[in-house]
Amino acid sequence: MGFRTRPRPLPPRAEKTWVRKDELQRTDAEGRLFRIAYASRTRDDLRLPDLQAIAEQAAARNRQSRITGVLLFGQGQVLQWLEGPAAAVCAVMGAIQRDPRHQGVSVLSAGWIDARRFPDWSMQFLDAGERAGSVVPLAVSPDRGAAARVFDGAAVRHWADRDPEGICTAQGLAAHLARSPEESLPPIPERFLGCPRARAGLVDEVCRTLGQGWMDSRYSGFEVTLATVRLNRLMLLAGRPADPREARASAVVLAPDRCSELTGALMKTDLLRSAGYSVRLIAWARVTSLRSSLRGTGNCPIIIYGGRVGIDSRDAKRAAAMADWLRADYPGRTILIGGRSAGPLSEWPDRLAFHSQGGHPVAGKPIDWPALSALAADPVAALAR
Ligand SMILES: Cc1cc2nc3c(=O)[nH]c(=O)nc-3n(C[C@H](O)[C@H](O)[C@H](O)COP(=O)(O)O)c2cc1C
Structure with missing residues (x-):
C-alpha cells in the first residue's frame, strides 16, 4: 500500500445529500398508508401450490386496490404483510380473517407507515419452508421478533430484485477499501448516496463481505479494520442527516x-x-x-x-x-x-415501527375490520352511524 508524504486536500462536501428518491414511493401523492402484518395456520390439506395460487389471485385483486405486500408460507404457517390505503387494507383483512382456508389469524403489528416496504410486489409469494433459499425460514408459531426477521429478509429480497448490481458494487467496494492505495479508491455511486435505504444496504453488504472474508481468511484483521475506517470516512464526507426538527x-x-x-x-x-x-x-x-x-x-x-x-x-x-x-x-x-x-441494517426504521405498533389493538377482542375500513374511508359517515 502506498503512503503519501503530504495529505491530499479533502474533496468538497457533497451538497444536498439525503434526498429521498421517488423510488421510496413517498406517501404524499397517495395519502396516508396503513400496514397490517399477521400470522395464521393453514388448513391441513393446503400445500405450497395452493398458497401460490392464493397469492396470485390476491395479487390481481390487490392491484385494483393499490395494496402491496408479501405472503410467506412454511411449516403450515402463513405470514402476510399488507400495505396500502387504510380503507382497502382493512377491508381485505376482513375477508382474509373470514377465509376458511386458514385459522388462528393473529395480528402482529398494525399501524400507519411513511412509505411502502414492498412497492413492487402486489402480493409476492415466498416459500419460507425449512430449506428456503434466501428467505429466513419460518418457525412454527413465530413470535413477533421472529416474524420481524422473516419480513426483514423478504424486504431485502425485494430491494435486491430491484437493484441486482447493488451486491456486486458492494463486494467490489469492500475489496477496494481493504486493499487499494488511497489514490485509486473509487467514489461511491450517487444512487447509493441519495437514498438512505440504498446507502444502508451498501454499508451492510460491505460489512458482511468483510466479515465473511475475514472468516474465510481472504482478508486480514488489518485489512478489515482499514476498510471499515475508510468506509466510515466516505460516509462522513458524503454528509450525515441532522436530527429532524x-x-x-x-x-x-x-x-x-x-x-x-x-x-x-x-x-x-x-x-x-x-x-x-x-x-x-x-x-x-x-x-x-x-x-x-x-x-x-x-x-x-x-x-x-x-x-x-x-x-x-x-x-x-x-x-x-x-x-x-x-x-x-x-x-x-x-x-x-x-x-x-x-x-439487515437497512431494515431498522421498519423494524422499530413493527415493534412499536405491535400487539392486538384491543387485547382479547376480535377486530371488526369492516368497521375500521368504513371509518378510514369516510370517518364522518362512519361516526354518524
Ligand atoms: C392466506 C391468505 C391470504 C390472502 N391474501 C389476500 C390478499 O392479499 N388480497 C385479497 O384480495 N385476497 C386475499 N386472500 C383471499 C381473501 O381471503 C378472499 O378470499 C378474497 O379477498 C375474496 O373475498 P370475498 O369473497 O369476500 O370477496 C387471501 C386468502 C388467504 C387464505
Whole structure:
C-alpha cells in the first residue's frame, strides 16, 4: 500500500445529500398508508401450490386496490404483510380473517407507515419452508421478533430484485477499501448516496463481505479494520442527516465502550433520523454513567450496537451484558440489540415501527375490520352511524 508524504486536500462536501428518491414511493401523492402484518395456520390439506395460487389471485385483486405486500408460507404457517390505503387494507383483512382456508389469524403489528416496504410486489409469494433459499425460514408459531426477521429478509429480497448490481458494487467496494492505495479508491455511486435505504444496504453488504472474508481468511484483521475506517470516512464526507426538527418519535442508539467499530451505530442513527426519528447516539457508553447519559430520553426504545462486521465476538457479548443491565434497570422499556445477528441494517426504521405498533389493538377482542375500513374511508359517515 502506498503512503503519501503530504495529505491530499479533502474533496468538497457533497451538497444536498439525503434526498429521498421517488423510488421510496413517498406517501404524499397517495395519502396516508396503513400496514397490517399477521400470522395464521393453514388448513391441513393446503400445500405450497395452493398458497401460490392464493397469492396470485390476491395479487390481481390487490392491484385494483393499490395494496402491496408479501405472503410467506412454511411449516403450515402463513405470514402476510399488507400495505396500502387504510380503507382497502382493512377491508381485505376482513375477508382474509373470514377465509376458511386458514385459522388462528393473529395480528402482529398494525399501524400507519411513511412509505411502502414492498412497492413492487402486489402480493409476492415466498416459500419460507425449512430449506428456503434466501428467505429466513419460518418457525412454527413465530413470535413477533421472529416474524420481524422473516419480513426483514423478504424486504431485502425485494430491494435486491430491484437493484441486482447493488451486491456486486458492494463486494467490489469492500475489496477496494481493504486493499487499494488511497489514490485509486473509487467514489461511491450517487444512487447509493441519495437514498438512505440504498446507502444502508451498501454499508451492510460491505460489512458482511468483510466479515465473511475475514472468516474465510481472504482478508486480514488489518485489512478489515482499514476498510471499515475508510468506509466510515466516505460516509462522513458524503454528509450525515441532522436530527429532524419535528420528530415523529425518538430512539437511543448506544455503543458500549471498547466496541471494535462504529459503522453500524452511525449508519443506524442516520437511517432513523432520515426516517423522522430524533436519535441520541451515545458512543462509548459505560454502565457506570449510563443513567446520566439516558436522562431526558423518556421511555423511547434503546438499540444497542452489537457489531456489524463481526470480527470481534466481544462486541456481541458486551451488547448482551448491557441489554441485561438495562432491562433490569428500565423494566417495560423496549431494548433491542443490533449488529450482524439482528438482521439487515437497512431494515431498522421498519423494524422499530413493527415493534412499536405491535400487539392486538384491543387485547382479547376480535377486530371488526369492516368497521375500521368504513371509518378510514369516510370517518364522518362512519361516526354518524
Ligand atoms: C392466506 C391468505 C391470504 C390472502 N391474501 C389476500 C390478499 O392479499 N388480497 C385479497 O384480495 N385476497 C386475499 N386472500 C383471499 C381473501 O381471503 C378472499 O378470499 C378474497 O379477498 C375474496 O373475498 P370475498 O369473497 O369476500 O370477496 C387471501 C386468502 C388467504 C387464505
